[in-house]
Amino acid sequence: MANGTWKIARNRSGAQLPIALLAALAIALILIGKAQNPLFDRARTTVTDWASPVLRIARAPLDGLDRWMGSIGEIFSVYQENLRLKDENARLRQWRNAAVALEDRVKRYQLLLRAVPDPKLSSVMARVIGRSNQPFLQTMILDAGKRQGIKPGQAVIDARGMIGRIFLAGNYTSWVILLTDLNSRIPVNIEPGNTQAIMAGDNSGAPVLDLLSQRVVLKPGAQVVSSGDGGLLPPGLAIGTVVENSTGGYRVALLADPGASDDVNVVDFKLKTEQPPATTANELPATAAGLPPAAPPQPAPVAAPLASAPAPAVKPTPAAPPSPPPAKPSAAAQEPPTSDTGNE
């Protein structure tokens, strides 16, 4: 360990000039990265795409060890934890019964109101092949990428709740930014009360709640769900519960544990673009001005066939009549959603 024994290479010929130049280059890189240059991201996803088979192989034997090491702190509280889980399980059974009854009632109300049910979300299942716990970044790497339909911005959930969002998607792998990460900002709703807030990660285990209204007082234990504002995330994804901060603010105790999740779902959510109602012939400006509606364009005359070529069998399509006023919803559209409970 003694450094005094080392002979130093005294090669100081202008080492500080390269340092200054390279430091300037590094700062330029930081600024370029801030401007969302995709070059570095592409290089990163290429590296993980290339290394994903190695990661999968290396992860298999280390999975058990990883889980065991991660739960070292829980060894001494297994008995207490078991009692707590039994108690929680009994309470959850009661809640499950209540939830089934409420779900049934909601379905009946939907039938009465002929409400359009929420669209079902499709999702892609992916396996976690890597976790990075750097001081300034907390990420996971999944074994699914663009080829599986993964896109940046999609929500990543496990069986308990939301874990994070996709922020980089390669062809076969994708990077997830966790909700606890410094860069994570999610618009959320706090139930009951429908209070809106922004949940911001700060690299601690419980993200901070930035309330949009300062006069709101939250109750610890209130449910935090995604609000869907901005259209990136689906509304209503379970995230966590409100806990009070020692400084008077609020934080979110997350339901999901990214450290223990091996299989996750990437939710494919895209807000349908709102279609304007179809324009009728009477609403056209020419008709409104008392002029006859313009005739639809006639198909171009078929060019004279060559002598050797056979005559084309295509008939010119007749001019389409002007579109009728919007019809009433079809019977299929009016039909209420069928319930699978059989209580109707």
Added chain:
Amino acid sequence: MERAANIMAGRFLSSIVPVAFGILGVLIANFPISILGGLVPPALLVFMPLYFWAMVRPDLMTPFWAFVLGILQDLLSGGPAGVWAASFLAAYFLIDRQRDMLAGLSGIGAVAGFAVAALTACLTAYAIVAVYYWHLPPAAPMLLQLAMTVLFYIPGVVLLGFVHRRLVGPYRSEF
């Protein structure tokens, strides 16, 4: 003639060892599988060969290689590009200015010297990240990483010293 070729090959091999160890450090530290269940951030393994050879063989561990290793660290750690590159250069500047003093340390002092250089790199990274996101990140993960790095340096310097004696050797003009 053959002897000269062997000497040339040996010199080439010795010249790539410091950078190769740096790259190996980046790969190991950023391999996205944690055997500690993510309890602590990984040690900054790349900084050990960087510090060691920037001190004893700056002709082999040049500022350019410090920059390249920093870019690699940025690329594989997932952070913004240039953060660790700038941080390693800041630490390199310190090592370059205090080389005689740092190389003269031994025992606990040598570890303390490394800790000061690693602290310089970490503080620079912290400051850049704080400005980059315009938000002060929590200092605890960075301090934990620093502690892990210094802890790993104690066995690491033994290995690096062994490799230096066997493969790299002192600067030729010192003979």
